[in-house]
Amino acid sequence: MVEDCHRLVKNVVPAHLLEMSPNLEKVEIYNCDLVEDVFGFGGQDGFPLENIRMLIVRCCDKLRNLFSPSIARGLVHLQELIIDDCSMMEEVVANEDGEHSGGGRIYSTLFPQLKHLELRGLSSLGRFCHVIHDWEMPFLDHMAVLNCPKMQTFSPGFVHAPNLQCVKVEEQNWWDSKGKRVECIWIDDLNKTIQHLFEKQQQEEEEEDEE
Template sequence: MEKLVVNLGYFKELFPCQLVDEEEHILARIRCLELWNLPDLEKIWNQDLRVDQLLQNLETLEVVNCGSLINLAPSASTFGNLTALHVCYCKALKYLVTSSTARSLVQLSVMSIRECEMVTEIVASSGDEAGNEIIFRKLESLKLHSLASLTSFCSVDFTFRFPCLTEVIVTNCPEMKTFSLGILSTPKLRKVWLSEKKDKGQWKRDLNITIQQLHI
């Protein structure tokens, strides 16, 4: 089984604290995990269960309409093979990933988050000192849509490098006053799109200035 879809359920945790060998073997084969319409789900797995190590081949993670979800993964989780991350209608989330997890996303090419009203930042500090570098080596597309509380991609003074980023779409993020507080590198980016149809865009020298100009 390479794809696992969980739709409609009322459990608070997806994976139990203990797994048998057969379950571990199944998880190790999963490449796509989709979670839909799980209103009571608070955690995908427990801090004590290193499911991220079992999901070592996971390439796509999609989480939709999980209104009680507190976080996508424990702060020390790693996803070295994840290429696509999509999160939508998760009203209890306050951030997407921690800085520790962000550093592991070396294969991520697409990140999309929409309609998550409590999200204030995409990457939250996991206790690292300000000034540390985070490189999204393969991220090409970043979509931020209808995030009413989003103030920035990250509120900590990290250095962010996006060597492959060519598409940024920001729509209905009224509180987003800047992209990040630290050094920011996006050498291939030439425009921030203000609609998903890409019929309206803006560019003012760099990504931070462009986001700041949206509110003037």
Template sequence: MYISTILQTLEASKCHGLVNSVRYSTAKSLVQLKTMQVTKCETRDEIVVCLDDDVKDGIIFTKLEHLQLEGLPRLARLCSGVCNFEFPDLEVVIVSDCPNMQIFSNGELSTPKRAKLKEYYGEEGRGEGNLNCTVQRVFKEKNA
């Protein structure tokens, strides 16, 4: 898809009828994506659809710097399948009002810049550089 290779910002908001955002093959082509914001989508279960048959290797979001997931009450993880993700330039991850988010990804996860997780806009970033561990810790703290 030509449009996917030039897309720099992906924003999805108030799309209550959609359960998933992006198929695996489309996500792999988003090489120019710098910002992804998915907000206020009540029925969203996952962001990337990775079926076991489709996944041959991981997804590398080479230029993604900012990821915001907000107001997604059914979201449990970025992708329900086992898919590896690499975010070489990711600096900020905002997760707000996603009470069921237990883990960031089931597969391998690489964030070399040690992206900081922000639970809310005004809160200082926190994290050990491993988004899976941070999301799991935050989920346990909130549900303790």
């Protein structure tokens, strides 16, 4: 666990730490309000990212993204990802220059073992990643999106998440047309669900402004 490192700016999880801890499975980073870069290397082959199964990041206000694409591809056994109260985060996986469409095929998978994803209090988040081709999250079965008012989509490409049946939203006080509290929603697929959340929130804000 890394906590209350208010002078730390880069390399919260440096390469030499992973080299010394090849069996590291859980990483927690709390209240590092100046940190701009969590992983202090480019995700080259040889660093044991594949052993990390849980990653929790809270209250890191300077983070604009959490992973480079190469780091994300290295986290092949990550099962739980929680990001909470990082006010400047715009996307979880940074945009990769030069990415090309795969013609609709699912040819690359980020976080192939991810089961549990929570995005909370990310006031600048626009999307999870910028993958433009179709891709798959085969084991994702729990997802929460809470207080992410700018999130309009999960990714530009279609996301196949066969085990995900709803997105948890209950802390945002959603209500259906009959006035019943809604704890989770699902609209056809993940991108449509996120888009629905965004549009519903925009509508509610407009109604509040008119009052």
